[in-house]
Amino acid sequence: MSTIVNPILRGFNPDPSICRVGDDYYIATSTFEWFPGVQIHHSRDLIHWRLLTHVLTRKSQLDMQGNIDSGGVWAPCLSYDNGTFYLIYTDVKSRIGAYKDTHNYLVTATHIEGPWSEPVYLNSSGFDPSLFHDEDGRKWIVNMLWDSRKGHNRFAGVVLQEYSLKEQKLIGPITNIFRGTELKLTEGPHLYKYNGYYYLLTAEGGTQYNHAATMARSRNIQGPYEVDPTNPILTSAGRPDLALQKAGHASLVDTPAGEWYMVHLCGRPVKDKFCNLGRETAIQRCDWTGDGWLRLSGGSRYPQVHVQAPDLAPHPFEPESAKDDFNAPALNMNWSTLRIPADPSWLSLEERPGYLRLRGMESMISTHKQSLVARRQQAFRCEAETYLEFAPDHFQQMAGLILYYDTKDYVYLRVTYHEERGVGLGILQSVNGVQDELLEADVSMNGISRFRLKVVIDREIAQFYYMNTEEHWTAIGGLIDITHLSDDYPDYIRFTGTFIGMCVQDLSGTRKYADFDYFVYTENGQ
Template sequence: MIHNPVLRGFEPDPVILRVGDEDYYIATSTFEWYPGVRLHHSRDLVNWRALGGALDSRRLLDLSGVPDSGGIWAPGLSYADGLFHLVFTVVDTYAEGWKDLPNQVTTAPSIEGPWSDPVPLHGRGFDVSLFHDRDGRSWLLNMRFDWRPEHDMFAGIELQEYDRTSHKLLGQPRTITVGTDAGVAEGPHLYRRGDWYYLVHAEGGTGYEHGAAVARSRDLFGPYEPDPAGPLLTSRHDPTLELQKAGHCSLVETPAGEWYAAHITARPYTERGRCVLGRETALQPVTWTEEGWPRIAGAVPTVTVPAPDLRPAPFPTPPTTDHFARPILGPDWSTLRRPADQNWLSLTERPGHLRIHGGQSPVGRRTPSLVARRVTAPRCSFETRVTFDPRTPDHLAGITAYYNTRNWHYLYVTSTDDGSPALHVLSCEQRTRTAHPVQVPLPPGTSVVLRAELDLPVLHFAYDTGDGPVPLPLELDATVLSDEAADEFHDGQLRVLGFTGAMLGLWVQDLDGAGVHADFGYATYQAVAE
């Protein structure tokens, strides 16, 4: 059986792809986090392993200065000419009625690279994907964004020819549909089955009204007829479903002719409440009617569904503790707004440790020093041992439960005014900081174990200087680490979006530029089975 979500935690906007008879890949959005575009591999659609991200250097991706939940939106992954083709949008701005949306394409002979220098495409919209037709021609799809105040921002799904040899767009774009009455047509993927072209797209926005629709045409350019049965998938009509916000589908066919849809979903802590784990990826079987329409049973997401007739292919279980014994970060780690390079971190300067050189403040968007991993379960823990020698209150290092620059909790080592090290706790919710009444003196020159325990809706911190763990007397609201808490509107204008999910990580600040660093001896993440 397939147990959903198959990719847990912050793993939205899945595009699924089969290459050959055995290998399946899913690419997901990463927004302001490196490496850009998370990649996952499976041979049976049940067991998945993280491969890390495709865009792991500034040559491939520049996220410096992007807003919270900007950066990589809804990539497209396809395969042609013996190459993987990755198209993606880097959202530089999205607020107050404007969006700057450069789209690019890169290719690689292997899913693990090397990826070619990205080539610019256009900036008319986002959620790009490539469709490779039987005649050898390729087509780029995207939603069309319209900035004009008197127009609908979501102006329809656009199609334009793409030449795979020259990496250039040909001809003029054409709008092939404006979607259904649900509105907000985006996330398009095009498929061909028999004599029909099938257009699958998201609708209804990214929240609880989210869904996926399908339309078809015998002509590539339409007109596209919507499925008369309504949405292909949605949770909007039933708040009791365990999997909410279902939509944004992409399809894959097995060699035996079985079809599956990969889609967004979310698991709120309370009914239609906050989703701390962010938007996740699930799979649903797809059948075809006699009339030739794809259908998901009941058009609703199910937690447990039948697996395809493929040989089971489990992967080794990843270790819960990273001892930082390898020269590069493992695939579960992400870094904020700058790639994991020797300019600010090292796994070799002190063997068996991750050394992180201090970066910008928690609101800095160019050179923050945060290494984090996704929260994948409502109950989990995160622990590390940090060695740090702060000299002023401008030097901080510790662990964070993080959503974005405006929403986080932080347990950190810093210096008091007289130069003595101490533990402090700071929280931030929608830009409002709270310094908690905690100050634990630490012996100079020693390391300390820091621990975070998440048990929704509460986050607890603890520390250990060698005499056993000491819980801190704080019950922190973990639901501020959610999409819903992150969304901000002012005077009717969108200012901040919440598209990611909760992260647990290692954070270091050097606010006076003194060159301080912290050494982390290990990191243990344990999720409690659900």
């Protein structure tokens, strides 16, 4: 009997929405301020997964320039009906305080790898929209309703409205079908139909350590909905011993043989409550009870690391290369850019074949135009190495290797210039928006134009290195605590994860470039 090992999508891959088409399984996950938007992973056995494609690849589909940290794409919903894939997503423009500007859109494609259509605007009444295809051909959208009024429940329930495929817009009355359970913070709704019931699966409790998945059902899509008497059906709350914390925000799928599985969000702390890898995706096997409620197999409500796999033929994928030599005409699928798409004005793989050329733009705190290309950290123990050519001649010019969470939290090994000391290597660290020069530019690099840089991460500790002329690695800056590169630091909620990448800044506006020869990312266990 085969076993699935959780999490199935490691690193920053939250809010999973799963969809089966024939023998193929697809999971869409949130990407927030990272471009391109919405990752799609693919499997044929629910054990082995590969990153297959992205949905939102054009600025016309997703314009995030200026979006706040942890804004952008929230909780996409992927579905399929009658030869067409549907993807609904939220582009969050603001989220701090009483108001949330949450614009919901729909794109479609006849093939999972696209091309995907231009977006159809739906509404802005709340976030986490989901599309349900009923058996009679009608289509319905549910999303959580946000109430900004003082003294009101901000998470004001789940609203339902019909979607007209012909008119490409929402039509008819808006009905609040579910106001949540005592866990509150009701979000992430998905509708399913099984044995004559409409089942409403929601996320509740907030996307931290009290997170949960809850279920309600009704014979009528507009309600009233009966709450599962044993809710929550999935949670990690109250169980700090579990390897998978924050369990919630779930989505359901069945196999051709009628086996049921639930994918869900989870987090794995590296130390105390800090989840540097961000929120990940796990999967649990489920069963239907005789009285028509869904339960995790084995009767528990708690997520398991090892789960019985379905009765499907094994389908592993070829492992990805650890090294990117930048020989392809486009960035490989594991790379993301920050808020803006890669375009020739600041990124090129053709100006110098075999190199990634990045032209410096704005600073690390900018929410507009950063020259930053990065990939997810997906293991507690890993390392990354790059080799760049850079010739700064002004202190406003920098390039190097960065560990990046958001505009407030990062650690940056960078080459720069000092008027008196010349070219030097140093480390910048920003913790909750307060920047500190751990090393300003203290390691002299005068006469050197090629720089080999490396970082080694061991859970909450990072150590940077550079290679000197004697061809061996030299540690620089000492051990650095990187617990601040997490969802849980400091005390406000944010939603992404640690990225490792390459960046260039030229705050003088001359767009000084750096050429990166290669990038290597390797993992040493989960």
